[in-house]
Amino acid sequence: MFQRRRSAVALRHVAFEDLGLLAPIMEREGWNVSFCEAPVDDLSHPSIGDADLLIVLGGPIGVYETDSYPFITREIDLLERRLAQGLPTLGICLGAQLMAKALGARVHAGNVKEIGWGSLTLSDTGRASCLTPLAEGTPVLHWHGDTFDLPDHAARLASNENYENQAFEFGNNALALQFHLEADPRQLEEWYVGHAVELASARISVPELRARTAEYSKIVARQADRIFTSWLNQLAHKDAVSRTAQAR
Template sequence: MKSAVAIRHVGFEDLGAFAPALREAGYKVHYWDIGDQELWTLEPVKTDLLIVLGGPIGAYEDDTYPFLRDEIDILEQRLGADRPTMGICLGAQLIARAAGATVYPGGHKEIGFAPVALTEEGRHSCLAPFTDRPVTLHWHGDTFDLPPGATRLASTALCDNQAFAMGPNVVGFQFHPEASTGPFEKWLVGHAAELAAARIGIPQLRADAQKYGAELERKAHETMSGWLRGLRW
């Protein structure tokens, strides 16, 4: 059985609807929780699959959150060995940074359920399920430059680099294709201060989660399954 390790920064931003697809594909899933497990104990190259999840901090805030340096080091080793690696939101930003790109504040918040536009390459990637059903969950304020050698897979009007790939084994999503709306209330509570500051209406977010929930979970399953099938070991 292969292992899938997910670096988790906050408890409610987990693998969501990606988890069932991983388990069905024969992966044993384990979380590496920041603040509980020390990152130096993670074997970067030996780990079969690594997924770096989201969190409400900046990928460039090393001085405030020193563990980010350890994550960058782990990702640099993964990229150098071309080991299967996925990043979501903060995780995508950290992969971009580890690959030599710059991460910086985007100047606006992009939060809510809205479409993502796939590039031609994106339509032939694991994101193909979003071609005709483009709505997804967005929740970010930072953005990043496209890493050298990476292929852009998706964009929105507010964010050019919503998804990218570096060969078949490395992928990053600025949006949240893993969104599972069952525990969505935890997101609303956990990000209450951010939502209030951005003046984003919680009732509308809650209603949209109910509206798109089943569709989002189907697309998440298809996206993860598609990525796993395309991996090169």
């Protein structure tokens, strides 16, 4: 039986922060992915708003910097509409912060800049979610200085010693991750260059970060596969149930 390939749009803020490990997973799971360059493309285009899945990627700017980067307001408007309609949405780092803002929560500078590998603590809801593999203590890549309050009606999934809100879900189809499950260790060399000023300001040793990345490279690839495959399969199941109900 022919299975329809679903459409996904990834909103990208800087070229080197892309889908990474998520790209081959989506291809395998039957998704056609197109990219939208958030700073310059028309975010009101129906192909974005009506996509089966919207993925909002990371970037080195703050949600509150709308005077310097007016397109942020258009992103928030887009997310408000999708989240109000219950349309599948995934936010990563800046994308998670934009989702929180679109849901009415405060986004602000944090007390600690997190850059590097570290584990998370899952909530009860998180342990029952697609993030279950993180309960094993395997590390994720943190790369942020901002944080957000938990939106109303959202469920906290993960925290750590620095930030209470590291991941949340909203409704049945929206997932926000403050950390980078998608980061491909092989491509992080581009991050070290693209974020050179930030790394130097935070006094992060690139050789030490590179060594930690090499240590975890095989683990994080398997982890990303398990988590993203689980979440995408959940979306597919919900979509199939919805289509069956509509056909009756």
